[in-house]
Amino acid sequence: MRRQIHGILLLDKPSGMTSNGALQRIKRLFCAKKAGHTGSLDPIATGMLPLCFGEATKFSQFLLDSDKAYYVVAKLGIRTTTGDTEGEIVETRPVLNVTRQAIEEAMSQFLGEIEQIPPMFSAIKVQGKPLYELARRGIEVERKPRCVKIFSLILDNFESGEIIFRVHCSKGTYIRTLVEDLGAVLGCGAHVTALRRAAVSPYGHSLMYTMPALESIAENGGINALLSCLLPVETAVQSFPAVQLSTSAAFYLRMGQPVRANFPLNSTMVRLISEDARFLGMGEVMPDGRVKPHRLLAVQDIAMDSTGT
Known part of the structure; x- marks a missing residue:
């Protein structure tokens, strides 16, 4: 029996699942009549995926438009068709003369307002069809550059051709594209091997619930225990x-x-x-x-x- 539920759940999305797949699973768990997510995460990505229930869906656009923060792991020297590990390798190049200083200098070029060309493997629609559907058929179309803003890029580690860094960026930023462009500046290419969304403004590093945790809560406490995991609708616009x-x-x-x-x-x-x-x-x-x-x-x-x- 579907219920009228209103509020926001901060889901810690697991890797290997689409955002819509995660939404539908949680919607069934809550037996909710109406629910939606606030911007897709790539299947390989984990982390914060705010889910809006009932009346909260009216305010999902504010979360779609908000800043995001990510932890990123990227492999230098390899380019793929998708910009991450889901794609096929299209080029392998040696990682030469790449130092921590060189990486940080390259990162500085991407701070502030930049233009990105959205990847073919994205949900952007052209003539009513998502780009990823065309990409899977081997069709590539011209994409218009989009203006996004990178507020900060912090390199945490560089070892064995792998870099780990943090990004604070505006809506619409494609981390896969950022990594590919960074690899191009470094002259060796790069792709994302792991991605975690740490924050969606205004929630910062708020408490997230994993799917196993929510299923355990439902099993032991029922619907009332699940409802206690929801944030008030107003929190989406508290800023x-x-x-x-x-x-x-x-x-x-x-x-x-x-x-x-x-x-x-x-x-x-x-x-x-x-x-x-x-x-x-x-x-x-x-x-x-x-x-x-x-x-x-x-x-x-x-x-x-x-x-x-």
Whole structure:
């Protein structure tokens, strides 16, 4: 029996599973009516995959648009068709004159705003078809460069042609492409051998649950124990400034009408809070200082018993 469940689960996705496969497995475990993930991780990748249940899906775009942090292991001297270990080797080159200093100098070239050409093995759609479907058929099409931002690149280790480093980057960054481009600068090529997403803003290094842990919780504590693993919907947008609305202002806002805020706002998006400190949703600040609804909770649904049907 499917349940109305609202909240966010930070799943520690295992390697070898697609993000959608992980979502469907967790959705069945929770017997949830509605759920979605907030941006795919490659099958070889592990780590933080926020899953949104029920009303939280309305705010998944904010997590899709947020910064990410990764731990990366890359092998120098080998290029593959996919940019990681899932692909076939297309080139092997000697790793010559590559030192820690050379790697750090090469990394510095990728800091700040850069352009990336998305890999063929990606979920980007061209004429309605994902690129990876074309790539599997041996078809390569032209891809437009995308602007992304690399906030930091920190080299942790370099040994036996393998580098381990950390990345803090903007949405849309392809780590496989970053590694391939880094290998090109070093003159030897490279591919990803391991990838772990450590953080999705605003969650930082928050507690994640593995699938075995969740299955154990379900077996020993049932649905109520599982529900205790969920974060409140509001946490997805906790980095935005809050605006508390009077009861009358909240009423008109739910009717779709802009309302006047009680103080000047310096953000285009704000969290909307009721007089009794309940999260109402997100509002968009208009040029005249009023706030109009952007994404609102269906308050009646949130108030339901999450174990109901």
